[in-house]
Amino acid sequence: MKNIMGNALTVTLFGESHGAAIGVVIDGISPGIKVDVEYIKAKLEQRKPYGKGSTKRREPDVPEILSGVFNGYTTGTPLTIIIKNCDTKSGDYEGTRYLARPSHADLTAFYKYGGFEDFRGGGHFSGRITAALVAAGAILMKALEDKGIYIGTHIKNCHGVLDRDFEDYEKDVKILAGLQFPVLENKDAMQEEILKAADQGDSVGGILETAIVNMPCGIGEPWFDTIESMLAHGLFSIPAVKGVEFGAGFKMADMKGSEANDSFKYEKDCIITSTNNNGGINGGISNGMPIVFRTAVKPTPSIYKEQKTVDFEKKENAKLVIHGRHDPAIIHRARTVVDSVTALVIADLLIIHSGTDYFRSEI
């Protein structure tokens, strides 16, 4: 479905980095969800460039709701949000249009769209588009919270600097909600690492770790809409994401069944597992434990160092120095996008299971 994600709850994303506006349409949403514009703005704020060395592009990111909200609540009909692009400097890109920026989509977009693509600032491939995704995700994240379901993400690893593991999932997730730079411990060391890369005209990547707490049991569709499949589908759409793992993930390769299996046990009347190597999911379906996954985010491909590349108009090898405006790390910004995609996917699965009124409040 190309630029549409989801089944019962669908998200249609549109816009280009240097176009008039970016935006999103959410369809299939329950009527009667309270829409808290301040909450949306806070999430957009969280996604913004942060700290020294980050991009100088300054977008006000004002979400304008065009449809689907009436008297402060969702109507149940398509909810559209646009965010105007204000601070565009397209001139930065025009001279280098045919110089393919390494690890960017310039060349592949040309292959696919044959020169009709809007190349300015990465066009439709720009990380900028994620602002609309964040605005959409904020509405559902709030609706999930009202059901007691919380989502939170921290930077587990940034160029080798590690954060501590999750301890008390619910508590940690709530702490993260308040942090602009989402690290439970070791924030300063990470930020230094990023600045060091910035000073070198370079960039760094990292690993995000996400937890969903109080996820209802029995959600997910085996073959082929497992929770893992649905989340991975959304997460791998986020620019720069190159890996996704659930629970123990790739570490499973070095484990035995007797170590990897999560034993069930009763805790009061609830069935829990002693370990959570499966990340809260068995057979693609939630088992009631926190859903835990990690997302690998590559280093920002835009760096200030000179790079080898091709000029695909002149058809020759070339050198490229990227000017423009870029972040030495996007991992902390990607975190808000990961949270948002997670909220949208989980909300979709819940509506598939429970129907379109799942999130509806009483009048």
Added chain:
Amino acid sequence: MKNIMGNALTVTLFGESHGAAIGVVIDGISPGIKVDVEYIKAKLEQRKPYGKGSTKRREPDVPEILSGVFNGYTTGTPLTIIIKNCDTKSGDYEGTRYLARPSHADLTAFYKYGGFEDFRGGGHFSGRITAALVAAGAILMKALEDKGIYIGTHIKNCHGVLDRDFEDYEKDVKILAGLQFPVLENKDAMQEEILKAADQGDSVGGILETAIVNMPCGIGEPWFDTIESMLAHGLFSIPAVKGVEFGAGFKMADMKGSEANDSFKYEKDCIITSTNNNGGINGGISNGMPIVFRTAVKPTPSIYKEQKTVDFEKKENAKLVIHGRHDPAIIHRARTVVDSVTALVIADLLIIHSGTDYFRSEI
């Protein structure tokens, strides 16, 4: 879409481990694809239990084509294959119905289907269902090969025993096609590792690494049907898969932009990249390099050791010894499933781009 995968080319999967038959319907397939039943059987053979210590369940796995093939070619209308279940011993499971096997879907299926699920041998969650997926995948894998596109997977890691890296992708992929146990080097050490686990009544997991060679450029749909998204969606439906990464994947977290970026250069008239950290994909779209990804497969959850669990009928803690018939490793069998899912996803993306006649041969 639950048990349906794909957009232009869809795959509908059905069946239970101990039911009458499992099967698959492929819709949206090009007319005029030669259907080589021997090739399908060879892939089914490759998926079968192999070697000492593997499950004693012996299924003939005869694919019966019910529709969509006429005079040896696809008609373009839905192609249905069923595989009858022959060697079912349901008695193995009945006494332990309410003893949730750890890391299996017994409990989550009960949560979801409320007791109506066919619990015998894992029912619809059984790895057995993948035989139908392999039969479907074989038809498209052959069609892709006729277009010069090859898919191959090796076991990169099995409980810490490593295979060598891919060297010449096309050559390696063609070598793998002929191997029942898909390892380029170090096969004996891996098989020993598996037998050691079998002797202990235990199991092991591993990592599969897959390459797609000669992938056409410009394929994939950013937001939200990137090649990564589409492949991950399919791969995470395969039982036991807990991680998927493309190119350098999680290693990206420790790299700088200047290391991670893949420089473009001309090689004759073609644009290639010097490294392939992005796994052949930029912005979700193929760039012409081999598409490379790794899939984490957890240890077979069925082990012979006694395990702690719950009896969810009696609502009490319990102990479980699994009898039944199981593999100490499924990684080599999962490889054929990974290849098949890959073929189905890539074929879908090509048909989305090029239309329903993409694979049609001349009469």
Added chain:
Amino acid sequence: MKNIMGNALTVTLFGESHGAAIGVVIDGISPGIKVDVEYIKAKLEQRKPYGKGSTKRREPDVPEILSGVFNGYTTGTPLTIIIKNCDTKSGDYEGTRYLARPSHADLTAFYKYGGFEDFRGGGHFSGRITAALVAAGAILMKALEDKGIYIGTHIKNCHGVLDRDFEDYEKDVKILAGLQFPVLENKDAMQEEILKAADQGDSVGGILETAIVNMPCGIGEPWFDTIESMLAHGLFSIPAVKGVEFGAGFKMADMKGSEANDSFKYEKDCIITSTNNNGGINGGISNGMPIVFRTAVKPTPSIYKEQKTVDFEKKENAKLVIHGRHDPAIIHRARTVVDSVTALVIADLLIIHSGTDYFRSEI
């Protein structure tokens, strides 16, 4: 989605008239629906050729359930039914392969599938395929009845011979359930009309009128999945259907707003309408009145009279006398198909609204 119908509840149809079997996969069905095989057989019986002059092809139409039913109830995983083709006489068709039968799909199938299509007996375009649709529909029709929702269809017009209008919808619909030839009054005159056409080697068409009683209010999705849209989508897939109208339908063209508008009024605590020109649907959503629609069915295109046509292999004009085995009218058989498609579409809309457990019974 080609051979797949529905959103939350999907139906995948496969098979050819002279292939091994035809069949259907239902996905997204609630677990815990009682599956009454006798009820399915009765519906298949109702769809069978009936009366003098009808086709001599005699198919036992035994539904085999391959998956998705366990201990007599749906499991909630894909439910597959196949019906084997037994009485195939492919020789009837081979000599005339390239003589396009007028008003059949022979030529358009050739245009589309380029000669790879299974042309025998119309292949995938044959009315035979509807048997699988009827089997699938029977399961949901029964589930709807258990919710108090009834569907019934009569022949309103057969070559100018009219049945009376619906009077008491619920009573009439229940009467129709018991009739093999679904006419409330005037059955003999209609059957005579059909025999007259048969005697002439000709065929007749007609109009079916369907009512759904006790439809819950508030179901349907405006833009673009109105009840009318969803039903029409399914109905126009049935071979020979050339028109669909709801409520007063085409008669609306000659009415004024003051005549066409259905006034609301309270009847006890319920809101009903005085007239039902909108056929129970306002703005694409059910209003609680009976949903009423009519379906135009063209005369069976296979007739025994000599017809002018082309030979598209020799590329010349030609004459054609169809031998084979055909019905002089299919209107009474189409009725069962219309009922089935209706049940599948309505069940889908209800599951979209109320979630996957809508039809689930208690254990």
Added chain:
Amino acid sequence: MKNIMGNALTVTLFGESHGAAIGVVIDGISPGIKVDVEYIKAKLEQRKPYGKGSTKRREPDVPEILSGVFNGYTTGTPLTIIIKNCDTKSGDYEGTRYLARPSHADLTAFYKYGGFEDFRGGGHFSGRITAALVAAGAILMKALEDKGIYIGTHIKNCHGVLDRDFEDYEKDVKILAGLQFPVLENKDAMQEEILKAADQGDSVGGILETAIVNMPCGIGEPWFDTIESMLAHGLFSIPAVKGVEFGAGFKMADMKGSEANDSFKYEKDCIITSTNNNGGINGGISNGMPIVFRTAVKPTPSIYKEQKTVDFEKKENAKLVIHGRHDPAIIHRARTVVDSVTALVIADLLIIHSGTDYFRSEI
């Protein structure tokens, strides 16, 4: 998929009559389609209220393209158009919120959305939303014309006043393109009929007849995406549409097979049919003849006469006099919407068949 129509080419529609804006996102569109803003404006102009007695609401209907167009051509990424609502008088509706307007969606929207719906001017159910559909359709209608495929619609019947039949399809369709009131003959009598109804505070309905000329052969997907199914799905989403028939449609009921069958014959090297009772479609697939269908449009439900209805807040019977601003007929405006939906559906079917680059021009 609720507010999303189409498979390969999808249209997402949003907005409310009295909200900030209405709009549409087109996804899956070919890159390289020339976007002629004047052509879009002309279609929006054609959809506007026209003539004496029509609604006094005057909207400038300026289409703003937010994304997906660059340097005058489609980029291939989502194309978004919004149209701001300027002339809203919500006060007209507030006093009568709970008085269900007969044949409108007020009550069913309340059933469905539980009071959260935007009730002003019909909200999301308003005919106003079709302006966005027209803007989207205009882009594809132009792209189809560049391929030689023309779509045109006339009013065949308006409250009993008839237009002549199509004669030379291509010529007639091109004549209709230039007419604001789309009647080939008898325009004055029709307009008088409408004014007569207006004078009585009443309204009239009618029948639209549409032809698609030069449709490529072999397009359409039997089971379940026939051309009829796809068109009907779209058409029945248009407010006020209550019937759709193809070719001879409901007249088929009174015909014999020997009359209804369309004989094939060669005309030069082309295969045509002598009659066109099947409306250019056999087995759901185009046969190369003009595709012809008729759409029944009910009388505008808003009339100035007093009507009986209910007050669903007070739960009692009531009387209603609608003030607001309304058309005594919408049939001529619906014509532009029918053309637009037709263009979108046909473009979708062509892209499904031929791939995403079908409409792409050379740079």
